[in-house]
Amino acid sequence: MARETPLRNEKTAEEVARGIRARVFEHTIRNNGGYLSQACSAAEQLAFLYAEALNLGPSTMPMVPPPFGGVPSAANTGYVTGAGYNGPFDAVHDRLFIAPAHYALVAYACLIEVGRMAPEGLEMFNKDGSSVEMIGAEHSPGMEVHNGTLGIGLSTAAGLAWGRKRLGHTGRVCVFMSDGEVQEGQTWEAVQAAAHHGIDNLWAIMDVNRQQCDGAMDDVMTVGDIATKFRDFGAVVAECDAHDLPAMRAAAATPHPGRPLIVLAHSRPTQGMESLMNRFPKLHYVRFKSEDERARMNTEIAAELGVSPVPLEAH
Amino acid sequence: MEMVNRPYAAAFEAYAVQHPEVLCLSADLTSSCEIDGFRDRHPDKFLSLGMAEQNMLSFAGGLGLAGFRPFLHSFGVFLYRRPYDQLLASVAYPRRRVRLMGFLPGVTTPGGMTHQAIEDIAVMRTIPNMTVLEAGDATEVETIVEQADTVDGPVYARILRGSVPRLFDTPMRIGQMRVLAEGSDVLVVTAGITTEEAIRARGALARAGVSVRHLHLNTLKPFDAAQIVDHAASVRHGVVTLENHLVAGGIGSMVAEALAEAGLARRLVRLGLQDTYAHGGSRPYLMKHYGMDALALVRAVERQTGQATGIDEAALDAVRIDAVHSLVKAEAL
Numbered sequence: 270m271a272r273e274t275p276l277r278n279e280k281t282a283e284e285v286a287r288g289i290r291a292r293v294f295e296h297t298i299r300n301n302g303g304y305l306s307q308a309c310s311a312a313e314q315l316a317f318l319y320a321e322a323l324n325l326g327p328s329t330m331p332m333v334p335p336p337f338g339g340v341p342s343a344a345n346t347g348y349v350t351g352a353g354y355n356g357p358f359d360a361v362h363d364r365l366f367i368a369p370a371h372y373a374l375v376a377y378a379c380l381i382e383v384g385r386m387a388p389e390g391l392e393m394f395n396k397d398g399s400s401v402e403m404i405g406a407e408h409s410p411g412m413e414v415h416n417g418t419l420g421i422g423l424s425t426a427a428g429l430a431w432g433r434k435r436l437g438h439t440g441r442v443c444v445f446m447s448d449g450e451v452q453e454g455q456t457w458e459a460v461q462a463a464a465h466h467g468i469d470n471l472w473a474i475m476d477v478n479r480q481q482c483d484g485a486m487d488d489v490m491t492v493g494d495i496a497t498k499f500r501d502f503g504a505v506v507a508e509c510d511a512h513d514l515p516a517m518r519a520a521a522a523t524p525h526p527g528r529p530l531i532v533l534a535h536s537r538p539t540q541g542m543e544s545l546m547n548r549f550p551k552l553h554y555v556r557f558k559s560e561d562e563r564a565r566m567n568t569e570i571a572a573e574l575g576v577s578p579v580p581l582e583a584h
Numbered sequence: 585m586e587m588v589n590r591p592y593a594a595a596f597e598a599y600a601v602q603h604p605e606v607l608c609l610s611a612d613l614t615s616s617c618e619i620d621g622f623r624d625r626h627p628d629k630f631l632s633l634g635m636a637e638q639n640m641l642s643f644a645g646g647l648g649l650a651g652f653r654p655f656l657h658s659f660g661v662f663l664y665r666r667p668y669d670q671l672l673a674s675v676a677y678p679r680r681r682v683r684l685m686g687f688l689p690g691v692t693t694p695g696g697m698t699h700q701a702i703e704d705i706a707v708m709r710t711i712p713n714m715t716v717l718e719a720g721d722a723t724e725v726e727t728i729v730e731q732a733d734t735v736d737g738p739v740y741a742r743i744l745r746g747s748v749p750r751l752f753d754t755p756m757r758i759g760q761m762r763v764l765a766e767g768s769d770v771l772v773v774t775a776g777i778t779t780e781e782a783i784r785a786r787g788a789l790a791r792a793g794v795s796v797r798h799l800h801l802n803t804l805k806p807f808d809a810a811q812i813v814d815h816a817a818s819v820r821h822g823v824v825t826l827e828n829h830l831v832a833g834g835i836g837s838m839v840a841e842a843l844a845e846a847g848l849a850r851r852l853v854r855l856g857l858q859d860t861y862a863h864g865g866s867r868p869y870l871m872k873h874y875g876m877d878a879l880a881l882v883r884a885v886e887r888q889t890g891q892a893t894g895i896d897e898a899a900l901d902a903v904r905i906d907a908v909h910s911l912v913k914a915e916a917l
Contacts, residue, residue, distance in 0.1 A: 341679045342713060343737065350678075407678060414645070415673040424639040425674055428646020431631075436650065455670070458639030466631070 282514055285316035285382040290541050291576050292378035296391055297555055298567045298579040306545060306552035308375045310478035310511060310536035314445065315372075315379040317517050318474065323363045323443060326356030332387040334410050337400045351400065352413035354385050360438040364429060366414055368422025369447035369476075373405030373412070376445075380411050420453030422446065423473060427463040427529070430471035444473040448533075449481040451492050457502055463529040464503020472530035474521065476511065478538045484550040496533055504531045511536030544569040585905045586750040588722035592685075592743055593618035595726040596655065599733070600629060606733065607647060607654045609633055611640050617657035617687050618745055637662050641670035641682075648680030653733060659693065660686025660701035660742060664708065676711045679737040689718070689742035689776060690828030690857075691871060696864035701742075702857050706833020708740045709805040716805040717758065718742040720779045721751035724802055731758050742776055749780060749905075756802045761811060767795030770888045771816050771823045771850075773839055775801040777867075778826040778856075778876060780905065785878040785885070785895075787903035792893035794885060801835065809842035816843060821888040822851035826881050831856040853884040 280288070289312040297303030319325070330353040339345045356362050367376050374394060380386035390410060393399040405412040416422040422444050430442040450456050463471055483489045492498075496506045505525035509516040511534035520532045538552045539545040544566055545552065557563035564581070571578040596619065600606045608630045614620045623630045633640040637658065644654045656663060663684045664671055675682045686701060693699045708716045715735045719725040725744055732739040735758070752762065764779075765786055774782045779800045786796050797819050799812070816823050816839075823843070825836040836854030843850055857874055871877040882895045 340712075341677060343679075414649070415677060418669050418673055420638075421642045421670055421674055424642030424670070425646040425649070427639075428643035429649050430646070431643075432647045432650025432652050435652075455638040455642070458634075458636035459643070462633055462636065462639050462643060465634070 280320065280382060282313065282316040282320040285320050285379065286312040287574070288382035289316060289375060289378045291574055292381060292391065293374055294542065294570055294574060294576070295579050296374065296378075296394065298563065298581070301563055302554065302556040304371055304374045305542070305555040306478070306480065306538040307372050307476075308378065309540045309542050309545065310538045311372060311375050311445075311476045312541070313512050313514055313517065314474050314476055314534050315375060316382070317514060317521070318365060318443065318445065319379055319383045321518070322521055323365055324361070324440065325365075326359070326362045328355070328385045329353035329357050330410070332390075334386065334390045334393060334400050336398050338408065350407045350413050351409045351411055354380055354410045355413070360436070360440060362440045364413065364440065364442045365411075366416060366422045366426050366442075366444045367405055367412060368416045368444050368450060369419060370405040370412070370415070370417040372445070372447070373403065373409060376405065376411050377401060386410050419447070419450045420455040423450075423456055423459040424462070426473075427459050427468050427471055430463075430468045431466055434468065434470050441470045441472065444471075446473045446475040448475055448477040448479060448492070448495065449486065451495050451498070452490050457498075460499060460502040460504050460529065460531070467527045468529055469525055469527050472521070472525070472532070474532040474534055476536055477533050478536045480538045480550065480552050482553045488550070499531050504529050506531050506533060508533045508535065510534075512540050542570045542573055544573065587747045588750050589747055590618050590745070591722040591725040591748055592729075592745060593621055595729050597622045597625070599729045600655070601626065603653070603733070605651060605653045607631060607652050609640060609644060609654050609656045611635060611637055611656070611658045611662065613658050613687075616659070617685065619657050637667040638670050641667040642674040644682045645670075645674030645678065645680050648675070648682050649678075653681045653683065655683040655685055655729075657685045657687070659688045659699055660704050661699055663740070664704060668707075672711065675738050676713050679713045681736065682738045683732045684738065684740040685743050686740060687743050687745050691862050691874065691876070692744070692777060692828070692867055694864045694866060697861045700862050702830050702862060703833060704740070704742070705804055705829050705835070706837070709807075709833070709838070713737050714805060715739045715758070717803055718776045718801070719744050719756070720776050720800055720802060722748040723750055723752045723754070724756040727755035728802075731756060734758065744777070751780060751783065751905075759803050759806060759808065761803070761808060762800040763798070763815075764800050765796050765798040767797045768819055769795040770821045770885050771797045771799070771819045772881065772885070773799045773801065773812065773823065773825045773835060774827070775804065775835055776828045778828050781871070781876070781878040782826060782881055783905055784900055784903045785881040787905070788878075788895045788899045789882060789885060789893065792895055794889060794893060796885065804835065804838070807838050807842070809838075809845065812839055812842045813846040813848055816850050817848055822853070824853045824881060824884045824888060825855065826876065827856040828876065829856050831858055851888060853887060855880055855884055
């Protein structure tokens with residue numbers, strides 16, 4: 270990858286990934302609900318992006334996120350997005366969109382692990398008046414555009430990438446995607462447009478966990494061989510095990526002149542927390558059915574992660 | 585009356601070549617939107633995005649994020665119905681400087697339901713951060729490009745194509761309605777192609793002794809409610825709106841809201857599509873069939889004054905339409 274500067278954080282991608290799982294686990298147990306499975310499947314991908322793959326400058330935002338500052342309007346002259354957590358906008362640095370905005374909890378945990386946000390930021394998650402929203406908004410830490418409706422992220426990134434190429438920027442545009450997005454027609458419109466216009470400063474890494482809100486994708490809507498489909502629409506495709514960082518490095522290094530690169534990271538939605546298989550295929554949003562289940566998961570998953578169980582207040 | 589051939593084509597090209605950040609986007613309706621010549625002469629500023637409007641809207645949002653000001657060209661209906669989610673999330677919310685050039689507004693297309701943007705004004709004006717414009721003649725088509733590009737945010741503009749009459753000899757300015765007549769009996773409010781109809785009706789009504797106050801709107805959002813109310817207060821018999829659009833959510837609704845919020849009681853007759861789809865047909869046929877032409881306006885004015893004028897089709901056909909010169913106060917300043 271085109272990293273110009275030494276790692277700015279001390280942690281390896283492996284360590285960041287472990288930290289993401291531990292933080293999302295702790296948050297989910299404490300709040301009795303959370304996007305826990307997404308941490309299992311995507312921890313290495315987000316860790317890889319922030320710790321290795323992306324060329325990001327230092328954060329321009331406060332460590333503790335400011336409260337919600339209003340939506341964009343002609344009157345809201347001080348409006349800023351959360352993209353400053355990924356560093357400054359300039360010609361040389363990369364840009365990142367988190368296309369599945371419900372992965373926000375995982376992305377925030379990653380920002381903490383790489384030293385771009387204070388742990389207090391996660392305490393503001395989904396609290397009224399906070400910018401650390403449950404579904405990442407463009408004012409949320411690490412976000413730059415709204416992606417809450419799935420399928421629009423890659424198109425926006427393709428437009429930005431075309432523009433950056435025209436401006437002579439060396440920085441690339443990266444999209445973290447989820448495989449459910451291939452059910453949206455817009456994803457295919459975006460790939461064909463990026464290929465048609467030779468937008469090769471654009472790449473995506475897709476969390477292929479084969480899960481969606483209603484359950485397993487094969488039960489909800491069969492999508493077939495997405496690698497072949499992406500290739501047929503004009504992308505260069507590389508595949509890897511989403512929990513094998515050396516394989517991910519190799520996949521992301523695949524040359525893709527004249528075309529966008531899509532890295533399909535085949536993941537397991539319970540990686541690192543096998544106890545969650547008891548809930549399969551209901552993994553999209555983990556909410557415990559009883560205090561007993563919550564306590565059991567607390568003990569079992571903590572043991573799997575090698576961390577202490579979360580101290581729970583008496584009810 | 586002077587007819588101008590393809591005013592958009594020349595105006596867009598002249599403007600775009602002067603502004604490096606302006607890009608021309610098309611969704612497979614390049615010649616239909618009069619940008620085929622631009623494509624051929626300026627391929628480096630032209631982006632073909634194919635029949636994929638959802639991607640085009642989000643892609644344009646990304647271009648806006650990179651500092652460009654893309655002009656999107658398609659039939660108006662294709663710029664919001666299918667890609668509505670993308671319009672909101674990728675363009676309107678973040679206030680990207682994206683210019684949506686909507687051709688063939690309302691019943692100006694014979695393409696029927698799928699091609700006729702009859703609720704676009706209602707949709708667009710409810711979207712926060714959106715500016716909504718409508719060209720009513722060749723002069724406004726020529727100046728709407730430059731005017732739209734002054735807006736720090738997204739713009740939707742209804743554009744007329746092909747052979748377009750020149751009604752005005754002064755450029756349009758965003759936010760400035762045109763006061764075309766200052767009569768005292770009935771206030772008539774029009775925009776787009778209905779202004780020509782109203783000018784025709786006015787000529788016949790004047791001969792019949794009816795004094796019409798006539799406003800032409802080219803800026804639908806922001807809407808100058810205060811000025812509408814002032815004009816409505818100055819006539820004896822109420823207000824008639826005539827629009828190339830559904831009466832719900834469009835100019836008729838805007839005027840009704842303005843009068844109600846000001847507490848001004850005036851009878852209001854709203855002409856346009858009355859909670860119905862149109863179908864495929866010629867523009868004169870559709871305007872007559874759906875009560876959107878000069879004769880429908882005359883009948884509405886008669887309802888407001890309570891007096892028949894005796895005006896018929898022949899009387900309207902005999903009206904000569906001249907360009908509105910500035911000495912008859914084309915601009916309300």
